[in-house]
Structures are given as C-alpha cells and as structure tokens.
Amino acid sequence: MSLEIMTxxxxxxxxxxxxxxxxxxxxxxxxxxxxGLIDNGFNxxxxxxxxxxxxxxxxxxxxxxxxxxxxxxxxLLDQSKVADALFESLYVVLGGIKGGLGLAVVVVxxxxxxxxxxxxxxxVAMGLLATPALMKKGYQKEMASGIICASGTLGILxxxxxxxxxxxxxxxxxxxxxxxxxxxxxxxxxxxxxxxxGYILLRCNLNPSLGPSISREEALxxxxxxxxxxxxxxxxxxxxxxxxxxxxxxxxxxxxxxxAGMGALGAFLLAVVNRAVSWPVIRTASIAxxxxxxxxMLLFIGGTFFSTVFMSMGGGxxxxxxxxxxxxxxxxxxxxxMLIIFILGMFIDWAAILLVTVPIFMPVAIELxxxxxxxxxMMCVNLQTSFLTPPFGYALFYFKGIAxxxxxxxxxxxxxxxxxxxxxxxxxxxxxxxxxxxxLPSVIFGR
Amino acid sequence: MLNKLTTAIDLFNRKTGxxxxxxxxxxxxxxxxxVIMRYVFNAPTIWGFEATTFIYGIHFMxxxxxxxxxxxxxKVDIFTAxxxxxxQAAMAVIASLVIFxxxxxxxxxxxxxxxxxxVQQQELNSTSWAPAIWPIKLIMAVSxxxxxxxxxxxxxxxxxxxSPGNKA
Numbered sequence: 001m002s003l004e005i006m007t008x009x010x011x012x013x014x015x016x017x018x019x020x021x022x023x024x025x026x027x028x029x030x031x032x033x034x035x036g037l038i039d040n041g042f043n044x045x046x047x048x049x050x051x052x053x054x055x056x057x058x059x060x061x062x063x064x065x066x067x068x069x070x071x072x073x074x075x076l077l078d079q080s081k082v083a084d085a086l087f088e089s090l091y092v093v094l095g096g097i098k099g100g101l102g103l104a105v106v107v108v109x110x111x112x113x114x115x116x117x118x119x120x121x122x123x124v125a126m127g128l129l130a131t132p133a134l135m136k137k138g139y140q141k142e143m144a145s146g147i148i149c150a151s152g153t154l155g156i157l158x159x160x161x162x163x164x165x166x167x168x169x170x171x172x173x174x175x176x177x178x179x180x181x182x183x184x185x186x187x188x189x190x191x192x193x194x195x196x197x198g199y200i201l202l203r204c205n206l207n208p209s210l211g212p213s214i215s216r217e218e219a220l221x222x223x224x225x226x227x228x229x230x231x232x233x234x235x236x237x238x239x240x241x242x243x244x245x246x247x248x249x250x251x252x253x254x255x256x257x258x259x260a261g262m263g264a265l266g267a268f269l270l271a272v273v274n275r276a277v278s279w280p281v282i283r284t285a286s287i288a289x290x291x292x293x294x295x296x297m298l299l300f301i302g303g304t305f306f307s308t309v310f311m312s313m314g315g316g317x318x319x320x321x322x323x324x325x326x327x328x329x330x331x332x333x334x335x336x337x338m339l340i341i342f343i344l345g346m347f348i349d350w351a352a353i354l355l356v357t358v359p360i361f362m363p364v365a366i367e368l369x370x371x372x373x374x375x376x377x378m379m380c381v382n383l384q385t386s387f388l389t390p391p392f393g394y395a396l397f398y399f400k401g402i403a404x405x406x407x408x409x410x411x412x413x414x415x416x417x418x419x420x421x422x423x424x425x426x427x428x429x430x431x432x433x434x435x436x437x438x439x440l441p442s443v444i445f446g447r
Numbered sequence: 448m449l450n451k452l453t454t455a456i457d458l459f460n461r462k463t464g465x466x467x468x469x470x471x472x473x474x475x476x477x478x479x480x481x482v483i484m485r486y487v488f489n490a491p492t493i494w495g496f497e498a499t500t501f502i503y504g505i506h507f508m509x510x511x512x513x514x515x516x517x518x519x520x521x522k523v524d525i526f527t528a529x530x531x532x533x534x535q536a537a538m539a540v541i542a543s544l545v546i547f548x549x550x551x552x553x554x555x556x557x558x559x560x561x562x563x564x565x566v567q568q569q570e571l572n573s574t575s576w577a578p579a580i581w582p583i584k585l586i587m588a589v590s591x592x593x594x595x596x597x598x599x600x601x602x603x604x605x606x607x608x609x610s611p612g613n614k615a
Binding site for chain 2: 017018019020021022023024025026027029030033044045048049051052053055056058059060061062064065068069072253254257258260261262264265282283286287289290291292293294295297298299347348349351352391392
C-alpha cells in the first residue's frame with residue numbers, strides 16, 4: 001500500500017470505528033495498533049514496546065502534573081461557594097438593566113474561568129446557580145441556555161486552563177510553553193467574553209422579553225455603597241487567587257505545575273474560610289479529580305499511540321506535502337485546518353481533537369511560517385465551538401443534565417447558534433489582528 | 448459464577464480507585480512543600496521534582512480502571528445512544544472483542560515485560576537523587592492489568608444484558 005493510501009485509510013478507519021461508541025481512547029489505540037502492525041510488518045513486540053515507552057514518557061511528563069492539580073483546584077473552588085456570593089452581588093448590581101442577569105452570568109464565568117480550568121464543573125455550577133434566577137425573571141429559554149453554555153465554556157480558554165497545559169505537553173517547544181500560552185490566551189478570552197456581553201446587552205435592549213430586568217424594588221433594595229461593598233467583598237477572594245496563580249507564573253518565579261499546586265492550596269483555604277470543608281467534601285473533590293484526570297490521561301495515551309504510529313509511518317509528511325508542497329495559499333491551508341478542527345468539534349471531545357491534530361498541524365503551521373503561539377491560540381479559540389456545536393457539544397449535555405425539565409434539547413440547540421457565530425467572529429478578529437494574541441506574552445516574557 | 452466475578456472485579460476497582468484518588472493530597476502537598484522550600488528558605492529539595500512526577504504517574508494510572516468502571520472515559524455514542532439497550536450491549540461486546548481485548552491484552556503483557564526488565568536491572572533514575580524507578584514501572588503494568596480486568600468485567604455485563612432471559 002502506498003503511503004498516501006495508508007494515511008487516508010488510517011483516518012477513515014478512525015472515523016468509522018469511532019461510531020461504534022467504544023471508549024474513544026481505546027478506539028484510538030486500536031486504530032493505531034492495526035496500522036502500526038501493517039506498517040512495521042506485524043512486529044507486535046516492537047510496537048507494544050514502543051507503546052510502553054510512550055506511557056512511561058507520559059508518566060514522567062512534569063508539565064502534565066499541572067493537569068490533576070488544576071482540576072483539583074477547580075473542584076475545591078466549586079465546593080467553596082465563592083461563585084455563589086459573586087453571582088448574588090452582581091444580581092443586584094447588574095439586574096436593573098435589561099439582560100442584566102445574563103450579563104452577571106458572563107461576568108461570573110469570566111472571573112471563574114480565570115480560576116478554574118475545566119468546563120464541566122463550570123457549566124454545571126453556573127447552570128445550577130443561575131438557571132433558577134433566569135427562569136424566575138422570565139428569560140427566554142433559548143437565550144438563557146445559550147448564555148450559560150457559552151459563558152461556562154470560557155473556563156477552558158481563559159487561563160489557567162488544562163487545555164493549554166495539554167497543548168504545551170504535546171508540543172514541548174519554547175514558543176508554546178504553558179506560560180506563553182496562558183499569557184496569549186488572556187486577551188482572546190476576554191475578547192470572547194466582551195463579545196458575549198455586548199451581544200446580550202444589544203439583544204435584550206432591542207427585545208426586552210428575551211431578558212427582562214429585575215423589578216425596581218429588588219434593584220433599589222440596596223444603596224449604591226452597599227452594592228459596591230458586596231461586589232468588592234465577593235470579587236476579592238477569586239481575584240486574589242488569580243493573582244497568586246497567574247502572577248507567580250508570569251513573574252517567572254514558579255512553574256505552571258507549582259502555581260497549580262499553590263492554586264489548589266488557595267482554593268482549599270477559601271473553602272476553609274467559607275466553612276465548606278469536611279472530610280467527605282475533600283474525598284468527593286479527590287474522586288472527581290481522579291475521574292477527570294484519568295479520562296484526560298487515557299485519551300493522552302490513546303492519542304499518543306495514534307500520533308506516534310501516524311508519524312513513524314510517514315503520515316505527517318503526507319499531510320505536510322498536501323498543505324505545503326501543493327503550492328496552496330498559506331491562508332487557504334490555515335482555513336482548511338481550522339475547518340477540520342471545527343468539524344471534528346461537532347463529534348469529538350476537545351482533548352481528543354488536540355491530541356490527534358496538534359502533532360500533525362503544528363509542524364505544518366511552522367512550515368507555513370505562522371507564529372506557533374498565535375496558531376496554538378487560534379486552535380484553542382476554535383475549540384470553544386466544540387463544546388457548543390451539535391450534535392456533540394459537551395457543554396450542552398452538561399447543561400441539559402442539570403437544567404429544569406422545561407428546557408428541551410431544542411431550546412438549547414437554538415440558543416447556542418448565535419454564540420457559535422460570535423466565537424467564529426472572534427476567531428476572525430484574531431486572524432486579522434494577531435497582536436491580540438502575541439502582544440501580552442511579548443510584554444510579560446519580553447520576547 | 449460470572450455474576451460473582453464481575454461483582455468482585457467492580458468492587459475491587461472501585462476500592463482501588465477511591466484510595467488512589469487520595470494521592471492528589473500528597474501530590475499537592477509535595478508541590479507546595481517544594482515551592483516553600485525553594486522560594487522561602489532557598490533550599491530546594493533534590494527529591495521534590497521526581498517525587499511529584501512519580502505520584503502524578505501512579506495517581507492517573509491507577510485511576511484508569513476506576514474511571515472505566517464509572518463510565519468516565521469519553522465515548523462518541525452519537526449513533527449508539529439511540530439504539531435499544533440490547534443493540535447497545537451487542538455493540539459494546541463487539542467493540543470489546545475487536546478493539547479493547549486484543550490491544551489491551553497485548554498492552555498488559557508488554558508492560559509486564561517492560562517492568563520485569565526494569566526489575567531485573569534494579570533500574571535507578573539517572574539523577575542526583577537516583578531513586579529506584581522499577582517500582583513505578585511495576586505500577587504501570589499493574590494499572591494496565593486492572594484496566595484489562597475492568598474491560599473484561601464490563602464486557603461480561605454487556606453479554607449478560609444480551610441473554611434472552613434478561614429483561615433489562
């Protein structure tokens with residue numbers, strides 16, 4: 001079989017076998033094994049020795065130690081109930097304007113996006129916290145579900161985020177270190193969150209029935225001074241945590257892994273202050289951490305098998321030839337890569353997409369002389385859509401799981417459409433103004 | 448008989464997972480200790496870095512089987528979710544037989560051979576602390592074994608759901 005046919009066959013086999021509904025990581029490992037054996041002339045021992053080495057490499061990857069630590073931090077923070085306090089104060093501060101509660105959700109999610117790195121927890125926590133309030137005020141169901149799903153998803157883009165840690169662990173080059181990726185993702189994350197903010201404000205002012213304001217009595221229950229005090233008091237703990245984690249990374253005094261450990265300590269202390277700590281709470285947080293970590297790491301194992309076989313077979317060169325050698329315009333090549341990620345996002349979870357596509361696309365992007373950091377952030381922003389695009393948007397499932405029964409999956413599907421367009425609009429802005437990505441890292445790390 | 452086997456495997460992996468989950472606490476603890484020693488007392492340990500990666504590796508590897516038991520590993524069940532339970536079970540059995548069992552039986556076997564080579568050489572890490580790394584490689588093999596028996600247990604349960612006598 002020629003190399004080109006093998007490459008195409010490997011992807012087609014992957015796509016077909018994914019539909020079996022087997023654990024994705026097992027399927028990745030299975031397809032890798034089939035093609036690895038065909039490629040190396042059925043040297044079973046050679047292939048599995050290589051796999052064992054791959055797994056050992058993952059077990060010794062210091063960058064990835066930040067993954068369980070950031071997840072643990074998010075779980076502890078979830079228990080500490082600091083998000084509840086912030087939402088309650090923003091409820092009265094922003095509630096008076098049209099669409100105000102929706103805006104409060106965006107702000108809370110943006111602040112907590114900066115403190116947590118996983119989306120499942122954020123969407124569930126925000127959904128439980130905000131959906132009853134939004135429902136009571138008569139928010140349109142589509143609008144409410146769109147707001148919560150899109151904002152909850154910000155957690156994985158705005159640093160610290162395990163998506164960036166995984167990206168850095170995959171590439172291992174200086175330009176896309178965890179610190180650079182974190183710094184690069186801040187402004188794009190804030191860009192998306194301001195676009196959501198603007199959109200909600202605009203839509204609700206044009207049509208107040210989508211998101212009515214709270215009643216005058218409720219809004220005037222507190223004086224301005226009280227409102228300011230409430231907001232500051234609830235904003236201070238998460239901001240202190242952000243400053244501790246991000247500050248120590250950006251100041252260059254701690255590695256991302258160390259900062260993640262300190263973040264977990266900080267989240268634990270916040271929970272202690274809020275009297276939310278008990279042995280069952282810690283045990284629950286530990287078990288939830290293990291489940292998410294093992295899920296990501298098994299995907300890492302399967303994805304590494306897949307990309308190692310794909311690369312040793314020469315598939316990387318085939319893809320590079322296709323994009324670089326064919327004389328394709330570099331922006332056309334870029335758009336095709338982004339389109340592939342977008343389409344994969346409808347079906348596969350973000351981690352699997354990163355694990356399969358980063359080893360293949362990153363060399364192509366470098367060959368095409370795109371800034372590696374900028375390209376990495378573009379992929380991550382693009383992957384925001386993967387949480388929202390049907391049929392397989394994980395945020396939608398998390399939200400549907402906890403939303404009141406009045407919310408049908410159709411409400412949720414309709415609700416996220418405008419937000420997916422906003423995300424793509426954000427992606428276009430970053431393509432036109434790449435300095436939004438690269439400016440902050442250059443200031444912080446002085447490159 | 449098979450019922451007892453799957454119950455035993457599930458119980459074993461549940462307990463193993465619940466205990467390994469607690470490894471996140473010493474992991475966090477060592478990272479914090481190392482940070483304090485280095486930045487406050489300017490006296491970094493020689494073992495902090497390696498101890499951190501070892502615990503992290505053991506933590507997620509031992510968690511693989513537990514997460515599988517709890518159905519926590521991502522599946523793309525876009526087509527299978529709409530099938531009737533019996534058809535779903537049939538798909539699960541086929542996928543296990545064709546993909547999981549062959550690949551992870553081999554993975555378990557070769558990870559044992561990988562670990563045993565290391566044990567025979569009494570392999571140490573080539574660093575200044577130079578800890579023994581063969582125990583960690585053994586844990587890797589043990590973890591794949593746990594994952595394998597969990598996969599077998601899940602498959603047996605799917606086969607049971609297939610049998611005509613089962614109403615579920």
